[in-house]
Amino acid sequence: MPDQNVSTPASVLDDLRWRGLIAQSTDERELAVALAGEPITFYAGFDPTAPSLHIGNLVQLLTMRRIQNAGHFPLGLVGGATGMIGDPRMSGERVLNDADTVAGWVKRIQTQVEKYLDFDGPHAARIVNNLDWTGPMSAIDFLRDVGKHFRMGRMLAKDTVANRLNSDEGLSFTEFSYQILQGMDFLELYRRYGCVLQTGGSDQWGNLTSGTELIRKVEGRAVHAMATPLITKADGTKFGKTESGTVWLDGELTSPYAFYQFWFNTEDASVDSHLKVFSFRSREELEALAEATATRPHAREAQRALASEMTTLVHGEAATNSVIAASGALFGRGDLSEIDSSTLGAALTEAGLTEITGPLPTVVELLRESGLAASGSEARRTIAEGGANINNQRITDPDHVPSPGDLLHGRYLVVRRGKKAVAGISVAAGS
Structure with missing residues (x-):
């Protein structure tokens, strides 16, 4: 973890x-009293419904870390049992994964x-698995x-349940039972560890309160639930999705x-609000960055x-330095040969990577193949104006053909038009 500013209780x-980071809570005044007193135990759950967590899960993970930094004990629950079912989604019934798949995802x-x-x-954390108490039952x-x-x-009456029941697909008893399982988790953690707070996303509010209600009925104790808001982009669309899909934590x-x-x-x-949610920088640093964005x-x-x-x-300082170096090198601000193969390949994939086979073509054809020029005449015009670069070398001859020795890592060419338009060429092995 990077250096973090530790909060007081x-x-x-x-x-x-x-x-x-607070969208809802059961009783915020009582929660404030609990968090300001002796250390409490709290938890958040993560279901293995995929082989990796995604950046939306970082909201809970980093919220947990903030509360831990304030002097409280976190339980990270990995749902070996609930992951076999999955919570109801607005979009429809989940595909049930087999036990071996879920067990593998639990470990990851x-x-x-x-x-x-x-x-x-x-205030050391613990990892718990709800299969430990659900499996034998x-x-x-x-x-x-x-x-x-x-x-x-x-x-x-839970929102997701009500919406799914009114949909064409309906809701299976399997997914309907999820809120009972999550309520039971809170009860079990209360009994085992004295856990008195659960955090989760606001879309999980119904499941969060299932646990508080169950503990009230069975143990006669009032415990807490706190929901963080769902993070969205400035236009209201879903955070963490790109054209290529979900942004995962697994590299x-x-x-x-x-x-x-x-x-x-x-x-x-969105950047100022995202920094508040995800960054561990001080308030003064965040306010300075907000001022920079404004001015x-x-x-x-x-x-x-x-x-x-x-x-x-998520990936470590070395990976970050490599990424920053690659970003600069693509636009002529660094040595492309110093970028490792996987980082360069990923960078060119993001920029737009075209695979070719056969003999290496001329620079005119490379500009066309990469999509940086719509036609041969446009490509020739770009070259004549001094705007064509291959591997950060300006090319002035439209009939120039790169040699196999120009291929970065024996495979890649970086094609650039002007200062800002970059694309990649991947030459198939044996070409």
């Missing part, structure tokens, strides 16, 4: 509120969760000991280069700070 809720996601919490300090025990405390009217699924570019491309209208937006200081901090957090 008395200030953590104010800090979360300032960052816009546990490793990811462990990266963002402190397991060695005075019989269906009869589940229905008698847990299910009897849930009332159908309240369950049917094999989303390259560090693509990850950095996602954050760097944050629009000015000199062209410099993109806030975007650079956000992209650098988040890429370092």
Whole structure:
């Protein structure tokens, strides 16, 4: 983890509120009292419904870290049981994965969760798996000991449930039971560890309160739930989605280069709020970056700070430095030969990568193949005007043909038109 500003117990809720991280809570005044007193135990859950967490999950992970920094004990729950079912989605029924697949994903996601919490300090975190208490339970025990405390009217009124029931697809009993399982998790963690707070996204509010209600009925104790808002782009569209799909935390699924570019491309209208949610910089630093966005937006200081901090957090400082070097080198501000193959390939994929076979073509054809020129005549005009570059070398001869020795890592050519238009060529092996 990068250096982080540690909050005091008395200030953590104010800090979360300032960052816009509280969408709902069961009783904010009582929650403030709990967080300002003796250390409490709290948890958030992560279901293995995919082989990796995505950047939306960072909201919970970093919120947990902020609360831990304030002197409280986090439980990172990886849902080996709930991941077999998945919570109901607005978009329709989930595909159920087999037990071996889910078990493999549990291990991967546990490793990811462990990266963002402190397991060695005075308020050490724990990883828990709800399969440990759900797996041994019989269906009869589940229905008698847990299910009897849930009332159908309240369950049917949950937003996602109500919407799905009114859809053409409907809702299976499997997904309908998810809120009972999540409620049981909170009860079990309350009994085992004295856990009195669950955090989650605002779309999970119904599931969060299932646990608080169950504990109230079974144990006669009032506990807390706090929901963070769903993060959206400035236009209201979903955060964490690109044209190529979800932005994952696993570098094999989303390259560090693509990850950095996602954050760097944050629009000015969103960058200040994203920094508040995701950054561990001080309030003074964030206010200075907000001022920079307002007065000199062209410099993109806030975007650079956000992209650098988040890429370092998730992928490490070395990967961030490599990504920044590659970004500069593509536009002539660095040595392309010093960029490792995987980073260069990822950078060119983001820029637009065209694969060719056969003998290497002329620079005119390369400009056309890469999409940087619409026609041969346009390509020739670009060359004549001095705007054509191959591997950051200006090309003045339209009939110039790169040699095999020009291929970076034996495979790539970086084609640039002018200062800002870049594309990649990948030459198939054996060509």
